[in-house]
Amino acid sequence: MTLSQSTLDELVAAGVSVRTDPDVIETYSHDRSPAPYGLALAVVSPADTAQVSETMKWATRHRVPVVVRGAGSGIAGAATASDGCIILSTAHLNRILDIDAPNMLATTQPAVITAELDRAVAQRGLMYAPDPGSVEICSIGGNVATNAGGLRCVKYGVTRDSIAGLEVVLADGRIIRTGRRTVKNVSGYDLTGLFVGSEGTLGVVTEIDVRLRPRPVGLSPVIVGSFTDTAAAGAAVAQVMSANLEPELMELLDRRTLTLIDDFKHTGLEPDAGALLVAQTTGTSAIERAAVIAELFTTAGGFDVIVSDDAAEAEQLIEIRRLAYPAYEHAGAALVEDVAVPRSRLADMLAAVDEISARHGVTVASVAHAGDGNVHPTFIYERGLPEVPDEVMAAAEEVFRTAISFGGTLTGEHGVGVLKKRWLGEDLGADTLAVCHDIKGALDPLGILNPGKAI
Amino acid sequence: MTLSQSTLDELVAAGVSVRTDPDVIETYSHDRSPAPYGLALAVVSPADTAQVSETMKWATRHRVPVVVRGAGSGIAGAATASDGCIILSTAHLNRILDIDAPNMLATTQPAVITAELDRAVAQRGLMYAPDPGSVEICSIGGNVATNAGGLRCVKYGVTRDSIAGLEVVLADGRIIRTGRRTVKNVSGYDLTGLFVGSEGTLGVVTEIDVRLRPRPVGLSPVIVGSFTDTAAAGAAVAQVMSANLEPELMELLDRRTLTLIDDFKHTGLEPDAGALLVAQTTGTSAIERAAVIAELFTTAGGFDVIVSDDAAEAEQLIEIRRLAYPAYEHAGAALVEDVAVPRSRLADMLAAVDEISARHGVTVASVAHAGDGNVHPTFIYERGLPEVPDEVMAAAEEVFRTAISFGGTLTGEHGVGVLKKRWLGEDLGADTLAVCHDIKGALDPLGILNPGKAI
Ligand SMILES: Cc1cc2nc3c(=O)[nH]c(=O)nc-3n(C[C@H](O)[C@H](O)[C@H](O)COP(=O)(O)OP(=O)(O)OC[C@H]3O[C@@H](n4cnc5c(N)ncnc54)[C@H](O)[C@@H]3O)c2cc1C
Ligand SMILES: Cc1cc2nc3c(=O)[nH]c(=O)nc-3n(C[C@H](O)[C@H](O)[C@H](O)COP(=O)(O)OP(=O)(O)OC[C@H]3O[C@@H](n4cnc5c(N)ncnc54)[C@H](O)[C@@H]3O)c2cc1C
Numbered sequence: 001m002t003l004s005q006s007t008l009d010e011l012v013a014a015g016v017s018v019r020t021d022p023d024v025i026e027t028y029s030h031d032r033s034p035a036p037y038g039l040a041l042a043v044v045s046p047a048d049t050a051q052v053s054e055t056m057k058w059a060t061r062h063r064v065p066v067v068v069r070g071a072g073s074g075i076a077g078a079a080t081a082s083d084g085c086i087i088l089s090t091a092h093l094n095r096i097l098d099i100d101a102p103n104m105l106a107t108t109q110p111a112v113i114t115a116e117l118d119r120a121v122a123q124r125g126l127m128y129a130p131d132p133g134s135v136e137i138c139s140i141g142g143n144v145a146t147n148a149g150g151l152r153c154v155k156y157g158v159t160r161d162s163i164a165g166l167e168v169v170l171a172d173g174r175i176i177r178t179g180r181r182t183v184k185n186v187s188g189y190d191l192t193g194l195f196v197g198s199e200g201t202l203g204v205v206t207e208i209d210v211r212l213r214p215r216p217v218g219l220s221p222v223i224v225g226s227f228t229d230t231a232a233a234g235a236a237v238a239q240v241m242s243a244n245l246e247p248e249l250m251e252l253l254d255r256r257t258l259t260l261i262d263d264f265k266h267t268g269l270e271p272d273a274g275a276l277l278v279a280q281t282t283g284t285s286a287i288e289r290a291a292v293i294a295e296l297f298t299t300a301g302g303f304d305v306i307v308s309d310d311a312a313e314a315e316q317l318i319e320i321r322r323l324a325y326p327a328y329e330h331a332g333a334a335l336v337e338d339v340a341v342p343r344s345r346l347a348d349m350l351a352a353v354d355e356i357s358a359r360h361g362v363t364v365a366s367v368a369h370a371g372d373g374n375v376h377p378t379f380i381y382e383r384g385l386p387e388v389p390d391e392v393m394a395a396a397e398e399v400f401r402t403a404i405s406f407g408g409t410l411t412g413e414h415g416v417g418v419l420k421k422r423w424l425g426e427d428l429g430a431d432t433l434a435v436c437h438d439i440k441g442a443l444d445p446l447g448i449l450n451p452g453k454a455i
Numbered sequence: 456m457t458l459s460q461s462t463l464d465e466l467v468a469a470g471v472s473v474r475t476d477p478d479v480i481e482t483y484s485h486d487r488s489p490a491p492y493g494l495a496l497a498v499v500s501p502a503d504t505a506q507v508s509e510t511m512k513w514a515t516r517h518r519v520p521v522v523v524r525g526a527g528s529g530i531a532g533a534a535t536a537s538d539g540c541i542i543l544s545t546a547h548l549n550r551i552l553d554i555d556a557p558n559m560l561a562t563t564q565p566a567v568i569t570a571e572l573d574r575a576v577a578q579r580g581l582m583y584a585p586d587p588g589s590v591e592i593c594s595i596g597g598n599v600a601t602n603a604g605g606l607r608c609v610k611y612g613v614t615r616d617s618i619a620g621l622e623v624v625l626a627d628g629r630i631i632r633t634g635r636r637t638v639k640n641v642s643g644y645d646l647t648g649l650f651v652g653s654e655g656t657l658g659v660v661t662e663i664d665v666r667l668r669p670r671p672v673g674l675s676p677v678i679v680g681s682f683t684d685t686a687a688a689g690a691a692v693a694q695v696m697s698a699n700l701e702p703e704l705m706e707l708l709d710r711r712t713l714t715l716i717d718d719f720k721h722t723g724l725e726p727d728a729g730a731l732l733v734a735q736t737t738g739t740s741a742i743e744r745a746a747v748i749a750e751l752f753t754t755a756g757g758f759d760v761i762v763s764d765d766a767a768e769a770e771q772l773i774e775i776r777r778l779a780y781p782a783y784e785h786a787g788a789a790l791v792e793d794v795a796v797p798r799s800r801l802a803d804m805l806a807a808v809d810e811i812s813a814r815h816g817v818t819v820a821s822v823a824h825a826g827d828g829n830v831h832p833t834f835i836y837e838r839g840l841p842e843v844p845d846e847v848m849a850a851a852e853e854v855f856r857t858a859i860s861f862g863g864t865l866t867g868e869h870g871v872g873v874l875k876k877r878w879l880g881e882d883l884g885a886d887t888l889a890v891c892h893d894i895k896g897a898l899d900p901l902g903i904l905n906p907g908k909a910i
Pocket of ligand 2: 487523525526528529530533534545565586587589592594595598600601603604605606654656660661
């Protein structure tokens with residue numbers, strides 16, 4: 001540690017904020033997952049891109065592992081400390097640098113909270129579309145690094161689809177720009193897309209050009225329908241998605257989730273429903289499209305189908321969906337999983353989750369970004385245990401393998417982190433994983449960026 | 456050549472079609488650009504993925520450069536032969552393997568003609584969105600390798616946005632799968648996005664999972680408006696694009712293009728117009744949105760604004776746009792360029808092109824995918840010259856530099872190929888280009904895939 005202290009002093013001398021208090025280190029060492037974590041040397045908080053570059057040059061010189069940390073809202077254990085690393089916090093890189101309304105672009109530093117970015121551009125009639133459930137507590141840099149999804153993705157795509165370009169500091173401290181402030185660009189390889197979703201293993205994202213969209217105006221009706229089981233709900237989703245109705249939201253809550261929400265908030269949600277669907281339309285002809293969705297819900301066996309275009313009531317209906325996570329956390333410790341399957345296998349996946357849950361005797365409740373076939377089976381277990389219980393991991397493993405066998409993946413939006421690394425080879429195939437390793441080796445030959453995570 | 460013949464015999468022994476007739480080699484050695492090309496050893500046409508893999512193993516063993524060729528419609532010189540290479544033609548990989556309507560996916564081999572893929576899925580009420588002007592003469596594999604754009608991109612994005620996954624044969628013959636048949640997927644790096652647009656320099660694409668969309672039903676009105684100059688037309692485009700009207704087409708033709716089309720077909724196009732805009736809307740509320748677009752055209756100074764929802768007449772109006780290339784080719788030899796700028800600089804870019812054209816005394820006519828800020832300044836010069844004249848290249852260089860100085864790029868959709876390689880460093884910056892080289896080195900360490908092109 002003495003050697004480390006003197007090397008750390010070089011960073012301090014370069015003007016970079018370096019904290020080594022055990023409390024601070026502890027706070028910055030884990031994300032929101034139950035993943036185990038190691039002991040970091042320090043929390044380093046550069047003030048600008050140049051300081052990030054200095055930090056990476058220093059880390060390269062001394063072969064110090066660097067774990068980049070955004071807001072720490074991740075649930076895959078991707079931003080957790082490894083022994084002897086520094087935690088590079090982006091916290092001070094927290095300004096929106098430019099809003100270019102005519103080109104529908106904004107340039108931002110990475111620590112800006114996603115919802116704040118969206119509120120800032122809303123004042124110009126624009127929207128930043130990707131809206132993870134964590135939108136109020138996650139950073140846009142973390143969203144880029146995990147290629148975050150969210151509710152509106154069903155209409156507008158994932159984070160990658162909203163990123164025009166990046167400024168990235170490489171492992172050796174070089175600063176590069178990727179992408180372009182144009183709509184189209186095919187010069188050079190798609191480095192922007194490569195850095196998006198790379199979970200801090202290829203570079204530190206220090207600036208982000210995001211693509212914006214016109215903010216929908218007018219009424220944004222919400223459609224809610226109950227179904228006897230997830231199979232019926234899944235069939236309704238399939239019909240809506242193939243009918244050009246462009247829902248902005250198409251969420252599913254399973255029976256156990258509804259029960260947990262009711263236990264938590266006494267919402268009086270239909271106790272007989274095996275599944276609830278929540279959809280929303282926005283923009284031109286939103287009302288007409290909402291009516292068609294309601295009709296499709298009913299035809300598919302939905303009951304208690306409601307369409308509300310009253311803004312406050314619509315917000316309340318969406319709020320039910322947002323209560324899922326708090327309800328899970330109210331019920332116990334929660335391991336949130338994140339499989340994605342081809343949309344046609346959504347109902348099969350939900351049925352498999354129920355079967356696995358019953359067989360292993362573990363509690364699993366699911367919400368799904370149903371329009372995208374992305375299911376979050378959440379394993380709820382006793383609070384305060386040192387690790388995730390074995391039977392929970394065994395059940396989760398079966399869920400992953402089932403998703404893969406359906407042509408799906410073990411992570412739709414949360415990332416691999418440490419928690420899912422063990423299954424990555426199964427998911428990708430050995431040669432595809434090898435290519436990822438080759439790329440990692442080319443960009444970070446010393447392996448100092450987020451070692452042991454993702455790739 | 457004798458040595459080469461005996462090594463080629465190994466490929467023949469492996470059952471791969473190998474042709475060495477000079478006529479065949481000549482036919483397959485160039486694309487549609489005026490780029491110079493070298494002398495290939497042979498045209499090799501594998502019958503399936505396994506034979507592609509055999510071919511690449513053979514090429515690795517003998518260090519033979521491999522130029523992959525789709526339909527040869529490229530205009531950047533990306534599929535042109537280099538001395539001593541083999542041309543790997545995808546021609547026999549020409550089947551659509553699967554149309555999965557419920558998941559709105561299709562799986563296809565690379566040599567399928569883009570328009571044929573779209574027609575095949577149309578029978579299921581689906582659409583393959585990207586539609587380069589060359590849609591009837593280019594292959595989907597070539598579209599993937601160039602990240603092709605097109606007219607409908609303004610609504611649906613470029614080729615990359617429609618690709619779910621790939622099968623790729625690597626330089627050493629390994630066969631990998633990238634991506635997933637899911638809507639969302641964050642396991643591993645985005646290799647799909649990386650191979651898209653890589654111009655045959657990272658691997659041979661042997662299978663493609665494309666994302667489809669519901670095919671718009673109902674009327675698809677076309678809106679046409681004349682403007683006194685490109686500045687006024689540019690302003691109209693900006694207004695339409697920021698108004699959530701979701702045009703499926705937003706094309707601009709400049710004065711010289713209108714004149715050349717009139718010379719070619721005597722269309723009687725408005726002789727006083729400095730620019731013509733052609734837009735289209737499709738899907739729900741297409742008629743209402745078309746009316747708003749027409750209004751915005753008029754407010755921005757447009758005249759002779761027409762809206763037509765008669766299918767045949769609408770098709771005729773779009774046909775005007777499609778006449779641009781034939782009209783250019785009718786007028787002389789054509790070097791089609793492809794700059795893209797932030798949308799707000801569209802009018803500035805068109806003005807700069809005119810100024811550069813006048814100063815260098817070369818004829819330049821432009822069409823633009825205006826909604827995307829993607830301009831095709833086409834340099835028209837004397838037919839039959841051995842090379843592109845110096846003054847044309849000098850003017851083109853100025854056009855590139857101007858686009859870059861506007862925050863744009865030298866290629867929006869056609870690719871770098873050989874023709875634009877010289878300016879790639881200026882476009883990307885030295886360090887970003889170096890990262891592209893590092894990735895190329897990691898995936899193709901011997902440098903046998905399309906050497907001298909793009910990266
Ligand atoms: C209640 C709740 C709901 C959630 N809902 C969703 C959801 O709907 N969709 C979804 O996708 N996720 C969701 N998440 C997960 C999480 O919020 C996202 O993964 C988010 O993108 C993480 O952002 P962060 O800033 O907190 O990143 P962190 O947790 O700090 O880091 C995540 C990863 O990004 C890397 N990283 C962060 N910043 C940078 C940077 N500037 N440069 C390079 N690497 C960087 C880290 O090294 C790490 O690998 C949810 C989480 C919670 C707690
Ligand atoms: C009249 C006309 C209009 C055009 N309009 C447009 C337009 O609107 N938008 C647009 O983007 N382009 C346009 N183009 C350019 C061209 O059609 C596109 O670049 C198209 O994508 C090329 O496809 P191709 O099959 O002909 O590829 P080729 O010309 O054969 O090859 C192009 C590149 O792709 C590589 N390649 C081809 N197949 C594979 C494979 N299976 N695996 C790996 N690499 C491969 C080649 O090595 C080469 O680098 C136009 C061309 C013409 C002649």
